[in-house]
Amino acid sequence: MRCYCVMHHSKPLELVERETPQPVETEVLVRVKAAGLCHTDLHIWEGFYDLGGGKRLNLADRGIKPPIILSHEICGEVVSAGADAGEVKVGGRFLIHPWIGCGECPTCLRGDENLCLKGRALGVARPGGFADYVIVPHPRYLVNIDGLDEAEAAPLACAGVTTYSAIKKLGDGIHHEPVVIIGAGGLGLMAIEVLKALGGKGAIVVDIDPAKREAALAAGALSVIDGKAADAASQIIAATEGGAGQILDLVGSAPTVSLAMQSARRGGHIVICGLMGGDLTISLATIPLRPLCIEGSYVGTLSELRELVELVKRSGMKSIPVSRRPMAQVNQAIDDLHHGKVIGRAVLIP
Template identity: 80%
Template sequence: MHCYCVMHHGQPLERVEKEVPQPVGTEVLVRVKAAGLCHTDLHLWEGYYDLGGGKRLNLADRGIKPPMVLSHEICGEVVSSGAAAGSVKVGMRCLVHPWIGCGECAACQRGEENICTSSRALGISRPGGFADYVVVPHPRYLIDIEGLDDAEAAPLACAGVTTYSAIKKLGDRIHREPVLIIGAGGLGLMAIEVLKALGAKGAIVADIDPAKREAAIAAGALAVIDAKAVDAAQQIIDATEGGAGATLDLVGATPTVSLSIQSARRGGHIVICGLMGGDITLSLPIIPMRPLCIEGSYVGTLSELRELVELVKRTGLKPIPVVRRPMAEVNSAIDDLHHGKVIGRTILVP
């Protein structure tokens, strides 16, 4: 089979020929039909996360080293399974939950494999979707997508479940006031659609890119704001009639977190999902005096992904814009994403 591997960080992926893997035990072999490319893949390709102040979190320090097969947004069809996998239907069209843990720690026992400290996530610790086939450790990670398009469903495994899980953390606020969304990339556009499907009040979107702001308006945002405007925080305060009570920061960079805090009302709730990096200096009395809730959210659980797929099927949740490209164009796709040329999601297909 063909797979596209990171052999050296920051260098073009290389096409590698391998034997088609044979599933054993509870494993399931899935033929890849669609594989998404997201900013996490960029960080993995680069080999580090920016911690700010000149500091980096290097993947090698976490035991993650090339060669790596990226992509954790995977749709495909079941080809075969191991003897202990049970009655897995060959030909089943499925979305793969990639956020797989060790299965034994306290987090995994709570159903929170996505925050397992011994992660075995596909596309990170285990080979992902930029290949002809992917091995999934257990059939419970396969979600039936009958009736859905492969390329449109693939982003649900990351952009979808990340925003869905983060929105759930905001609770009933989403029905009482608009949610401020910072970042109108794939996650931002997905968040707008999820909010609509949940019957929320709506979204006000901030982004530095005019094209992405236009995409947010087309997706149904109540208003858009240029995040780099000198008075961006005041514009948000005015648009939300006193400050944002519910904020999703889908960028997670120094300027966006600063904007989130500056534009929040008293008692505001900020959920940070983005991993772009940086750091902030924060006066601690501000948190209790305003008072603010600043919370992190990392992708989502298997049960949340199942909930999201059911929500999509039940409500007809509109998919985010996707650009289908041949798998052989993966390096050009990475370059386009790196330079901010992508609206929505790039999906690589065989």
């Protein structure tokens, strides 16, 4: 089979021919039909996360080393299954939940495999979707997408479940006041759609790119704000009539978290999903005195992905903009995403 591999960090992916894997035991072999490109793929391609202060979290220190087959947003068709996989519908179309844990630790047993310390996520620790085929370790990770377009459904496995899980953490407040969304990339546009599907009050979107602000307005944002504006915090406070009660930071950089802190009202809730990195110095007294809730959110659980797919089917939730490209253009897609040229999601088609 053909696969596009990270052979050297920050270098173009290389086309490699490998034997098509054969599923054993509970494994399922899936023919890839669509594979999304995410900012997490960029971090893996670069080989590190920025921890701020000149510090890095190197993926090699976590055992993640080239060759790596990227892409964790995968839709495909079941080709075959191992002897212990049970009844699996050959020819069935599925979205794959990629956030796979060890399956044995207390974290996994309570359903939070995405938080497992021994994570085996597809496209990270296991081969991902930039290939003709992918092995899924168990059929429980297959989510039925009957009635949905494969390229439009693929981003639900990351952009979708990440924003859905984060919005759930905000609780019932989404029905009472708008959510301030920082970042109008694929996750930001997805968050707008998820909020609408859940009956939320809507979104005020912050981004430094005018094209992405226009995309947010086209998707139904109540208003947009230039994150580079000197008075961005004041604009957010004015738009939320005294300060934001709910902020979803989908960038996760020092400037965006600082902006969130400046514009949150007393009792505000900030959920950070983005991984752009940096560090933040805060006065600890401000957290109880204001008081603020600052919470991290990392992708989502298998049950949340199933909930999201059912929400999409039930509500008719619109897809985010998807740019379909041949898999052979994966390096151009990475370059475009790296330089902020992608509106919505780039999805590669083998």
